[in-house]
Amino acid sequence: MDRLVKAITKDGFFRIYAADTRGIVNTAQKYHQLSPVCSAALGRLMTAGVMMGTMLKGDSATLTLQMRGNGPIRYMASVSDAFGHVKGYCANPAVDLPLNSKGKLDVGKAVGRGTLGVVKDIGMREPYIGQVPIQTGEIGDDIAYYFMQSEQTPSVVALGVLVDTDISVKGAGGFIIQVMPDCDDESLTRLENSIGGMMTLTEMFERGMTPEEVIRYVMLGFETEILESMEISYRCDCSKERMERAIISLGREQIDEIINDTGSAEITCRFCDRKYTFGREELKRFRDLAK
Numbered sequence: 001m002d003r004l005v006k007a008i009t010k011d012g013f014f015r016i017y018a019a020d021t022r023g024i025v026n027t028a029q030k031y032h033q034l035s036p037v038c039s040a041a042l043g044r045l046m047t048a049g050v051m052m053g054t055m056l057k058g059d060s061a062t063l064t065l066q067m068r069g070n071g072p073i074r075y076m077a078s079v080s081d082a083f084g085h086v087k088g089y090c091a092n093p094a095v096d097l098p099l100n101s102k103g104k105l106d107v108g109k110a111v112g113r114g115t116l117g118v119v120k121d122i123g124m125r126e127p128y129i130g131q132v133p134i135q136t137g138e139i140g141d142d143i144a145y146y147f148m149q150s151e152q153t154p155s156v157v158a159l160g161v162l163v164d165t166d167i168s169v170k171g172a173g174g175f176i177i178q179v180m181p182d183c184d185d186e187s188l189t190r191l192e193n194s195i196g197g198m199m200t201l202t203e204m205f206e207r208g209m210t211p212e213e214v215i216r217y218v219m220l221g222f223e224t225e226i227l228e229s230m231e232i233s234y235r236c237d238c239s240k241e242r243m244e245r246a247i248i249s250l251g252r253e254q255i256d257e258i259i260n261d262t263g264s265a266e267i268t269c270r271f272c273d274r275k276y277t278f279g280r281e282e283l284k285r286f287r288d289l290a291k
């Protein structure tokens with residue numbers, strides 16, 4: 001079971017989120033038949049998404065991360081809530097690129113340059129929408145840039161997905177360290193120095209480190225206090241009703257066209273591949289409800 005842990009340092013200078021998302025990214029890989037570089041790209045985005053979702057307040061709040069780039073993936077999205085549920089979508093899941101100069105999956109190239117959009121819907125009439133240019137396409141850098149530019153919160157964001165030779169996901173997860181406004185320079189320098197010499201996320205996955213161990217390791221030299229540990233999972237909230245509403249919103253003319261063309265409609269949820277089929281009689285009912 002995947003888990004997310006929240007912690008603070010006792011001095012109150014840093015807030016830390018760490019998540020193990022191996023199960024979530026494996027589920028996404030299976031639903032979308034993700035290639036290794038797409039598992040890495042969408043897996044990193046969903047890892048950030050699930051952590052950022054738990055920063056939201058409110059039972060019905062959702063957080064959507066969207067990356068639109070000129071790389072071959074073109075578009076990716078992650079939708080999460082405050083309870084650790086997340087779902088993801090990748091427009092072109094079959095992207096295959098040579099490894100980058102460091103011998104790693106080339107997420108930056110697969111994403112390309114473009115925009116990172118952050119939509120926070122906390123149940124108010126208008127959702128909060130933030131948008132920043134993609135910096136490297138490696139996702140972690142881009143999320144950190146977003147925190148700095150849009151939320152004025154300096155952050156360390158580390159996201160990683162380790163893909164096995166059989167394309168299953170061997171390890172996935174990451175952490176976010178947020179610097180609180182009253183943090184002093186000495187503590188900040190101490191953190192920067194320790195991060196420089198840290199092992200990589202891949203090494204942490206290979207050691208099978210738990211989120212708590214990751215927090216203790218990355219915050220070495222600081223006294224930390226665990227605030228919360230929660231189960232997190234891939235979950236799609238699609239339903240027949242939601243698909244019905246989507247069809248009704250097409251309008252009478254289009255629904256009539258479907259009735260005349262094929263007499264039935266099959267809709268596949270883009271987040272979980274669940275299929276919904278509607279027959280002629282249902283479509284006629286939708287047409288009567290449509291404008």
Ligand SMILES: [Zn+2]
Nearest residue numbers: 236238269272
């Ligand atoms: Zn679904």
